[in-house]
Amino acid sequence: MEKRVYFRARLFPYLLVAPQIIVTLVFFIWPAAQALKLSVMRENPFGGNTRFVGMQNFERLFNDPIYLDSFQTTILFSVATTFSGLIIALLLALAADRIIKGATGYRTFLIWPYAVAPAVAGALWVFLFDPTIGIITYAMALFGYDWNHKLNGNEAMTLVVIAATWKQISYNFLFFVAGLQAIPRSLLEAAAIDGAGPLRRFWTVTFPLLSPTTFFLLVVNVVYAFFDTFGIIDAVTKGGPAGATNILVYKVYSDGFVGLDLGGSAAQSVILMAIVIGLTVVQFRFIERKVSY
Amino acid sequence: MSTVTLRDVKKAYGDTPVIHGVSMEIQTGEFIVVVGPSGCGKSTLLRMVAGLEEISDGEIHIAEKLVNNLEPRDRDIAMVFQNYALYPHMSVFDNMAYGLKLRKLPKDEIRAKVEEAADLLQLRPYLERRPRQLSGGQRQRVAMGRAIVREPSVFLFDEPLSNLDAKLRVQMRVEIRKLQRRLGTTSLYVTHDQVEAMTMADRLIVMNAGVAEQIGSPIDLYEHPETVFVAGFIGSPAMNLLDAAAFPGLSLPTDRGPLTVGIRPEHLVVADGGPIGATVDLVEPLGADTIVHAQLPTGDALLIRLPGNAKVTQGTTLSLAPKDEAAVHLFDKDTGRRI
Numbered sequence: 329m330e331k332r333v334y335f336r337a338r339l340f341p342y343l344l345v346a347p348q349i350i351v352t353l354v355f356f357i358w359p360a361a362q363a364l365k366l367s368v369m370r371e372n373p374f375g376g377n378t379r380f381v382g383m384q385n386f387e388r389l390f391n392d393p394i395y396l397d398s399f400q401t402t403i404l405f406s407v408a409t410t411f412s413g414l415i416i417a418l419l420l421a422l423a424a425d426r427i428i429k430g431a432t433g434y435r436t437f438l439i440w441p442y443a444v445a446p447a448v449a450g451a452l453w454v455f456l457f458d459p460t461i462g463i464i465t466y467a468m469a470l471f472g473y474d475w476n477h478k479l480n481g482n483e484a485m486t487l488v489v490i491a492a493t494w495k496q497i498s499y500n501f502l503f504f505v506a507g508l509q510a511i512p513r514s515l516l517e518a519a520a521i522d523g524a525g526p527l528r529r530f531w532t533v534t535f536p537l538l539s540p541t542t543f544f545l546l547v548v549n550v551v552y553a554f555f556d557t558f559g560i561i562d563a564v565t566k567g568g569p570a571g572a573t574n575i576l577v578y579k580v581y582s583d584g585f586v587g588l589d590l591g592g593s594a595a596q597s598v599i600l601m602a603i604v605i606g607l608t609v610v611q612f613r614f615i616e617r618k619v620s621y
Numbered sequence: 622m623s624t625v626t627l628r629d630v631k632k633a634y635g636d637t638p639v640i641h642g643v644s645m646e647i648q649t650g651e652f653i654v655v656v657g658p659s660g661c662g663k664s665t666l667l668r669m670v671a672g673l674e675e676i677s678d679g680e681i682h683i684a685e686k687l688v689n690n691l692e693p694r695d696r697d698i699a700m701v702f703q704n705y706a707l708y709p710h711m712s713v714f715d716n717m718a719y720g721l722k723l724r725k726l727p728k729d730e731i732r733a734k735v736e737e738a739a740d741l742l743q744l745r746p747y748l749e750r751r752p753r754q755l756s757g758g759q760r761q762r763v764a765m766g767r768a769i770v771r772e773p774s775v776f777l778f779d780e781p782l783s784n785l786d787a788k789l790r791v792q793m794r795v796e797i798r799k800l801q802r803r804l805g806t807t808s809l810y811v812t813h814d815q816v817e818a819m820t821m822a823d824r825l826i827v828m829n830a831g832v833a834e835q836i837g838s839p840i841d842l843y844e845h846p847e848t849v850f851v852a853g854f855i856g857s858p859a860m861n862l863l864d865a866a867a868f869p870g871l872s873l874p875t876d877r878g879p880l881t882v883g884i885r886p887e888h889l890v891v892a893d894g895g896p897i898g899a900t901v902d903l904v905e906p907l908g909a910d911t912i913v914h915a916q917l918p919t920g921d922a923l924l925i926r927l928p929g930n931a932k933v934t935q936g937t938t939l940s941l942a943p944k945d946e947a948a949v950h951l952f953d954k955d956t957g958r959r960i
Contacts (some may be wrong), residue, residue, distance in 0.1 A: 514706035517673050522720035522767070523694040532719070536710045 360601065366594030378591075385595035394571065395579070395596070402575040405489060406553035413493045413549055414542065417500030422530075424501075425508045435505065442498035446556065450563025453491040477565065481572025484565045488573050491564055492557045499552075500545050507541035508534070547611045551604060576600055623649050623684045623697075623774035623807045625670065630679035632665055632831075639665055640831045642679065650805045652798065656818035657828035657854075664779055666828070667811045671700050671777050684774045699768035700777040703784065705760045707752040713739075713763050714748040720771045738766045741800070758789045765797065769804060776801070778810040782817065794821055815855055819843070827851045844947070849957040852883045852950055858912060858924050860885045864954070867921045870896025871949065879954035886912070886926035888948035895942035899923050904933050915939060 367385055369378045389395045424434055441449065456464045459476040468475045477483040511534060519529045535542075558577050561567060567574035567582055574582070577600060584593025625647040632640040640662045647653050655663040668674040670681055672693035681688050688696045699720075707716050714735055721731045739745045742762040752760055761781060768776055781797070782790045798821050801808050812818055818825050819839040827834045827842065827850070835847040839855075846852035852860050865873050865880040873880060887910075889897070899915035902922075906929065913925040913933055925941065927933065943949050951960045 512704060512706065514702045514704055515708060517671075517693070518700065518702060518706040518767075519708075519719070520673070521671060521693045521698065521700050522771070523723040524719075525694075528723065533708060 363594045363597045363601070366590055367598045368591075369594075370591045371588070373588075381591065385591045386599075389592065389595055389599070394574075397571060398574050398576055398579045401485075401571070401573065402554065402577075405485065405492075405557075405573070405575050406550050408485075408489045409492045409496065409553040409557070410546065410549040412489065413496040413500055414545060416493065417497045417545075418504050418538075418542075420497065420501050421504035421508055422534075424505055435501075438501050439498045441495050442502075444495065446495065446559025447563045449495045450488075450491050450560040453487060453494070453560075454564050457487050477569075479569055481569055484569055484573050488557070488561055488564050491560045492553060495560070496549060496552055500549065503541050503545055504538070507538045511537050544611070547607055551607055554600070554603065624682070625775055625807060625809065626680075626682040626685075627670075628680040628682075630666070630669060630681060631677045632662070632669060632674065633677045638677075638831060640669075643826075643828075643833045644679075645826065645833070645836055647807060647809065649807055652801055652808045652810065652821060652823045654810045654812060654818040654822035654825040655828060656812055656815055656825055659813055661828040662831040663811045663813075663826075663828045667700075667777055667779055667809060670775075670809060671698055672696050697774040698777055699771050699773040699775075700779065701761075701764045701768050701781045703780040705752070705764040705781075705784075707760060707763055707767075709752055712749050712751060713744060713755070713766075716752065716763055717766045717770050720767065724771075734770045735766075738770045741769070742766050757785050758793060761785065761793055762796075765800070769800070769806075772806075774807060776806050776808040776810075778808065778812075780812055781810075782812070783814070790817070797821070816857060819855065827854055829854075845959070846883070846950060847959050849881055849883070849952045852952070856885055858886050858926065860950070861923050862952075863917075863921050863923075867917050867919045868897060870898070871943070873951065874960075877951070877953070877960055880960070881952040881954045881957070883950035883952065884943055884948055886924040888944045889923075889925045889941045890944050891927065891931070891939055892942040893940055895940040897923075897941040897943075898938055899925070899941060900938050901933055901935050904935060913939070 368380060368382060370381045370385070371378050420438060424431060424438070427434065444452070454462075456462050457475065457477060459465055459478055462475075465475045475483060477487045515533055515537070516529055519533050524532060554575075555577050557575065558581065561573055561575060561578045562581075565573045567578045576596065580593050580596045580600065583589050583596065587593075627643055627645050629642045629644050630640065631638065631642050643666060645653075655666060657663045665674055669676050670683070672688065672691060676689050683696055683698065708719065711719065717735045717738060718731050721734060726734075735748070736745070739748055742765060744759070744762055744766060747755060747759060747763075752763065755763065761784075764781065778797075782793050785793060794817055810821060822839055824836060824838050825842065826836045829850045835842055835851045837845075842851055842855050846855060846860075849862060853862055860883045862881055862883045865882050868882055871882070873882065897917070899917050901913055901915050903914040905912040905914070909929045911927045911929055911931045911933060913927060913931075915923045915925060917923050925939070933939070952958060953960055
């Protein structure tokens with residue numbers, strides 16, 4: 329017989345979930361509703377009144393070359409961050425899976441970057457790559473390379489990708505390590521006896537069995553690159569130079585809070601909201617069901 | 622020729638020795654069972670033969686080739702794992718074909734070999750299924766199939782039946798044995814189940830705490846156990862192993878120091894005026910046999926296996942005698958070795 333705990337008091341269960349519901353309402357639902365409302369309004373530049381403009385904000389966005397550029401920048405940035413983050417984390421996880429001595433220490437060190445706030449992570453890399461005082465810049469200068477991400481858009485993009493990847497590797501690493509540990513050792517032993525070398529074993533056994541983890545991380549990393557990298561961009565490049573690192577989520581901020589185009593900014597955030605909802609649907613509907621073996 | 626030779630094979634993890642030197646010669650086509658309680662090193666021994674564990678000392682030869690430093694894939698072996706270790710993302714066909722594909726055999730040859738093995742194992746209807754869509758017994762057969770398609774010199778089995786239910790286990794053990802006879806492939810089979818060991822083996826190795834206690838045919842081990850451990854391990858129900866003092870009625874040698882006396886439950890017979898008197902504690906009628914739990918005057922427990930029709934009542938005292946002279950096994954109490 330299944331034992332069930334139940335409460336006679338009707339109100340008590342609601343009381344227990346209330347904190348969670350309140351937090352969700354205040355920090356998620358309300359702002360989202362506000363954004364939806366603002367996205368169809370236009371603010372008077374001199375304050376005082378707002379008026380309803382329908383889909384005009386959206387129309388203007390999709391005719392704005394700067395916005396479409398920002399879309400492209402975001403895609404480039406997320407693809408680069410996601411793939412480098414996944415590949416490096418997988419390599420580290422494979423290495424961690426092999427070693428026996430000091431494995432705990434190794435893992436602990438690898439997890440640390442995740443605990444660093446995005447802005448702090450950004451500041452760290454800004455110092456390392458600073459065109460005048462950065463130590464890595466100095467090292468590159470010795471090899472004759474003149475690094476200046478404040479002037480060169482490609483270098484700026486490289487730098488934010490490095491910073492964003494560095495921070496996300498820990499997270500990916502943890503999941504990959506757990507995924508690798510869930511693969512029975514005897515499968516790899518069977519493959520070894522069947523005649524597969526280490527590389528073959530990886531591609532024919534380990535990698536396919538890791539695919540659920542990989543797909544999960546793929547979605548999580550894209551979401552991370554799209555949304556959670558705001559702090560890094562703000563600390564490292566502020567979207568510059570000349571919009572080279574102006575990803576969508578940063579543009580929402582700079583248009584809304586710096587440019588004070590609240591309606592346009594809200595419209596952008598509504599588009600971002602649609603993207604994240606789409607990704608979540610992909611995550612739950614498509615991936616979790618399709619990837620089974 | 623696919624012989625396997627172990628010469629004083631040892632294994633230690635750091636400073637902890639787990640296998641203290643095992644030597645044996647396995648002939649082509651022989652079915653050797655390694656049996657022992659868990660933690661005795663039997664699986665480690667098998668994994669050393671497979672090349673999954675390094676050999677700390679000694680030599681292993683497979684088909685007259687020293688394999689100590691060879692990778693598993695170069696040893697010409699196939700292994701069946703306890704959890705079957707089937708590739709969950711591949712169909713039954715691909716599971717069986719995996720090793721052949723790696724050997725770069727032509728496609729039609731692979732298909733022919735896999736289908737032949739599938740027919741032999743009655744797996745033909747399941748070739749396109751995934752392992753998780755199969756029952757335990759079928760998975761077991763796929764694991765067997767994966768081993769036999771490669772036509773290795775040696776089969777290694779690591780407790781392959783321990784995840785099956787009792788009935789299926791009996792059935793599979795007959796199937797494995799028949800298949801092995803038919804293929805004539807040298808086999809090394811690890812189990813902790815002494816019934817499995819006795820019924821399947823040409824010869825068996827009884828291992829205890831990293832030592833091969835005795836190597837021999839099942840009957841040999843049953844009739845002439847070399848050590849107290851083998852005596853107690855082989856045979857069901859287990860042999861009665863008691864101090865000589867528990868059997869004052871038996872005439873035992875007195876000049877050999879302290880003795881342990883072993884008498885199998887099935888080697889005791891009811892005899893008027895027999896030298897052993899025991900009070901019946903409990904009777905288990907099993908139909909074919911009757912197992913009697915009795916108590917000796919010294920307080921030691923004694924197991925007796927009588928024919929199914931034996932009329933025994935609880936509380937009565939039985940007069941018993943060993944069936945014949947060979948029924949009494951004597952061991953040195955200190956070393957545990959046979960006298």
